Amino acid sequence: MGGFFFGGPRVVMVRSVEDGNQVASYQIRKSAENNDWIDVDRICSENANSLSNAEVSLWIRSKFIIGEFSDCYELCISNLSNRESIPKVETCRFLIRSASKIDEEKLNHSIQLFSKFFPEDIELNRFILQSQYRNLEFSDCL
Numbered sequence: 001m002g003g004f005f006f007g008g009p010r011v012v013m014v015r016s017v018e019d020g021n022q023v024a025s026y027q028i029r030k031s032a033e034n035n036d037w038i039d040v041d042r043i044c045s046e047n048a049n050s051l052s053n054a055e056v057s058l059w060i061r062s063k064f065i066i067g068e069f070s071d072c073y074e075l076c077i078s079n080l081s082n083r084e085s086i087p088k089v090e091t092c093r094f095l096i097r098s099a100s101k102i103d104e105e106k107l108n109h110s111i112q113l114f115s116k117f118f119p120e121d122i123e124l125n126r127f128i129l130q131s132q133y134r135n136l137e138f139s140d141c142l
Contacts (some may be wrong), residue, residue, distance in 0.1 A: 011088055012015070012032065017140065021050055022080060023048055024043055024046070024050070025045040025052070026056050026080075027039075028040055028043050028045050028047075028058055028059075029058075031043065032042065032058050032061075032062075037061070037062040037066050038062070038066040040058055040061075040062040041059065041062040041063060041066060044056075044059035044062065045056070045059075053088075056079055057088060057090060059065075059075060060072060060075050060076055060079065060090075060091060060094050061090075061094065063075055063098075063100055064094050064097060066141060068108075069098040069101040069102055070098075070102060071099040071100040072094055072097075073099055073102060073106060073110075076091050076092075076094055076095035076098065077095065079091050080092075080095070080113060086117055087117060089117075089121060092110075092113065092114040092117060092118055092121070092124070093114075095110045095113065095114065095121050096110040096111065096114050096124065096127055100127065106132050107127070107131070108131075111124065111127060111128060111131070114127075121132065
């Protein structure tokens with residue numbers, strides 16, 4: 001089921017650096033260097049079952065940059081749930097950024113997940129402060 005969308009979160013299988021398609025890895029890296037995020041998304045989608053952690057990070061970035069916020073959010077959630085160790089802060093940042101473009105419920109969920117792994121992160125604290133301000137929770141803002 002890796003990489004396909006069946007109404008739930010995407011499941012992305014992460015491979016080790018030694019495995020996988022070296023041509024696709026090269027194409028992903030070169031497309032990212034050229035800021036061709038649509039191509040990064042296309043190549044990653046075609047190779048979803050054999051992406052390294054670094055390639056999944058580029059795929060997440062591409063989804064956000066090309067404005068596919070729901071897909072970015074789902075990819076981040078999938079990536080966070082498939083990890084046995086602490087996730088990259090970048091994944092949590094794209095999770096919260098994409099959630100802020102979708103709706104308040106996803107934003108609150110993202111804040112909770114982000115807080116679990118990186119409670120002192122400046123971007124997380126900025127989103128919390130903005131949320132408190134929007135909700136007129138001025139004493140909490142202080």
